Amino acid sequence: MQIPVRIVLVETSHPGNIGASARAMKTMGLDELVLVAPRDFPSAEATARASGADDVLARAHIVDSLGDAIADCGFVAGASARPRRLSWPVADPRRSAAALLDHAPHTPVAMVFGPEHSGLTNEDLGLCNQVVHIPANPAYSSLNVAMAVQVLCYELRVALLDRREAGNDAPRERGKAGAWAAPGLEEREAPPATAAELEGFYRHLESALSTAEFLNPERPRQLKLRLRRIFQRSGLDRNEINILRGALTALQGGRKEG
């Protein structure tokens, strides 16, 4: 039972962690490893720590950037140990495993892990659809990267076994769609936009797009709905509404400075 999820390790410093990650992957049935600019690889230490998983190391791809590692992926989860100032949609490992398996039949998917000391940058997370946070002791949240790989690969295996047990035809348990759940209010820098604020933005957007003749005045409804759905899914906060409206005004020629 192979699990079709790519593991991407970004700028890993210690080759032992690469080897231990390969071993963790193989124990759980994953075998696609991509290394973004590893500091020291190939390496005898990586091979030693991989134990019997040196075949995973041997097949690992090495690329220069995270963008290259995930260019073909339709869904990417990025591991983060730290709360972020910028609010991302955060999932726990169980929900993230469910989301990865939901997408896997339709597109390549990847799980990304950052460098040992710094973790993924905000730029890296900008390439991800979801942030995965392993719930850890707030007083000591320093999970080793290979340990994090083990936990996530374990959750992927458990999720896949659960699905097989439930039967392939069984519906995909909507509750787990919480995969994309927006973070709790306490993690955001601004309150969620109210329905009225959202409406204000949509009216602004629709008026601009009518003027630009993008919306067909006879039958604007379908396209309006599609546009709204994109932003509804995103779970906008008040700051983001302001950014979007500012951008729209600028595009209309208002030349508002950001």
Place this chain on the structure above:
Amino acid sequence: MQIPVRIVLVETSHPGNIGASARAMKTMGLDELVLVAPRDFPSAEATARASGADDVLARAHIVDSLGDAIADCGFVAGASARPRRLSWPVADPRRSAAALLDHAPHTPVAMVFGPEHSGLTNEDLGLCNQVVHIPANPAYSSLNVAMAVQVLCYELRVALLDRREAGNDAPRERGKAGAWAAPGLEEREAPPATAAELEGFYRHLESALSTAEFLNPERPRQLKLRLRRIFQRSGLDRNEINILRGALTALQGGRKEG
């Protein structure tokens, strides 16, 4: 939030694994470690691998036998990677974590891990109330012992967090997170956009907003990230990318019909 479960490592060969286990424990909020006849401890390698969890090592008890390690315990789970000839009651990590937490208010409880190469003997398992088996790749089930400690401690933490959440009078409204949930793939009319397609859209958006002087050419980074985040959260499909790019072209004066 301390988790009152003792971790017992039996005849561990490699001190690095003892250190890594201490780190794994502390990240999940466990701090009671008992070592049964470790081959090499204390050890500089254990301390190095413990990273900031050397306090757990410093407080570790060393005993001569598993019997001594668990003498006061009313419930003991023993990890086993291998199917046993003798049939033991076997639990997966999630069920075992639940059983340990069920007993913990009433008695000391322990989770036991065997030596690296051989695992717990049948005699050792005879002292346990339950065997825990981490579901692994049958073709390569060789989990490192510290990785196994990490997975079990992770399940304990998740189980405890779930119980706290459930016990809270104000339930955390799990379902509501689904408010932002993306629609199931089966409802989508197009495949998820790939990372490369998303990049194409972001470049288009950023170029349009630079021309419109919305992005400050000196410091565009923060605003670019915020804009990307909005769309990354949304989980765009290929049709939606086309709609957004069409809208952008129209707003730029391309007058593209929708």
